[in-house]
Amino acid sequence: MPSVTIHTTQNVRIDYETAGVGLRIGAFAIDLIGVLITYFLLLFFLQLVEAEIDLAVLVQYGLVFYILLYFFFTEMLSRGQTIGKRILKLRVIRLDGEDPTPADFLARSIFLLLDVLFTAGVLAVLLIVTGRQNQRLGDVIARTVVIHTRHFGGVSLRDILTIRNREEHVARFASVQRMNDNDMLLVKQTLARYRHYGNPAHRAALRELAAKMSDLLEVAQTDRPASDEQFLEALLLDYIVLTR
Known part of the structure; x- marks a missing residue:
């Protein structure tokens, strides 16, 4: 299995197994299902209370921002794990061994537009499959990698x-x-x-x-x-x- 070596600030070398394209697609699919359910429940609620909001605009454009916000906040608040990543035991870490910063998570979320949303996921899949560390473009920009959380029995x-x-x-x-x-x-x-x-x-x-x-x-x-x-x-x- 592909792996990545992390050198921590204590000069400790740790080898992690990186997450392959299948697991990453699976985690994204779980997250996307949750996002779609909650988003359309929100639209239904706004329609129910007759909020003065153009629902057509929200349906057409709001979902993209909702997806970006979901990935940014869940990864930032859960130390690199969305709900899908947590279920499949994946986590985002930085290549220098430090904890990812909010700026790192923001970069990863923004580049979802190019990696996944605007290219139907084709770009992300190609980069993950061909890259040595299974990184999509957002990972490369943020200097992060997605790993299996299991390591030496926990x-x-x-x-x-x-x-x-x-x-x-x-x-x-x-x-x-x-x-x-x-x-x-x-x-x-x-x-x-x-x-x-x-x-x-x-x-x-x-x-x-x-x-x-x-x-x-x-x-x-x-x-x-x-x-x-x-x-x-x-x-x-x-x-x-x-x-x-």
């Missing part, structure tokens, strides 16, 4: 970078620098599942992982914290302090 490097007490932590296990980001994501995921479920199966997984890490890093049992959980968290903190 655990991202941002989870690691927000572990508590990072500033006060003094590294104890220098050998953890042999590990890579994916290794430490596995450690974080195992810890998160153990803390969430706490059942014997996850406790056994935690114990096995701690033993494996001890062997790989050549850490003696006497040099480890009292519990497997504390040991793995110490390794995570050491990894962050020593490699970031």
Whole structure:
């Protein structure tokens, strides 16, 4: 599957699977159905209350602006997800790892006119299919990309970078620098599942992982914290302090 590599402001490299044309069409179709339903309900209400508005003009021109406003506000207020994108587990992110700004979402919405509305979606499909990062023109202008939100079982490097007490932590296990980001994501995921479920199966997984890490890093049992959980968290903190 096509992917994109994001380098965050913490100099962390994260690979994401980009959304293909089928999923993006599906998300847009879901959004468009919702937009059409709500828009014509609004027109019906205005007609019902006999509002002094030219409904013919609204039907002819208002729908375009309504679509643009929908995509702009839903993506901006939901951190890159419209209703359709949320259902299909897609999200808009920036290529530099920062959160997209309102200006980015505005650019994406405006270029829907050319990408989709004025070309019946042909331009968007061609660009997504032929582009290396599956970007439509609005993505290229805003420097954004649409990705699958699933990544490493729902655990991202941002989870690691927000572990508590990072500033006060003094590294104890220098050998953890042999590990890579994916290794430490596995450690974080195992810890998160153990803390969430706490059942014997996850406790056994935690114990096995701690033993494996001890062997790989050549850490003696006497040099480890009292519990497997504390040991793995110490390794995570050491990894962050020593490699970031």
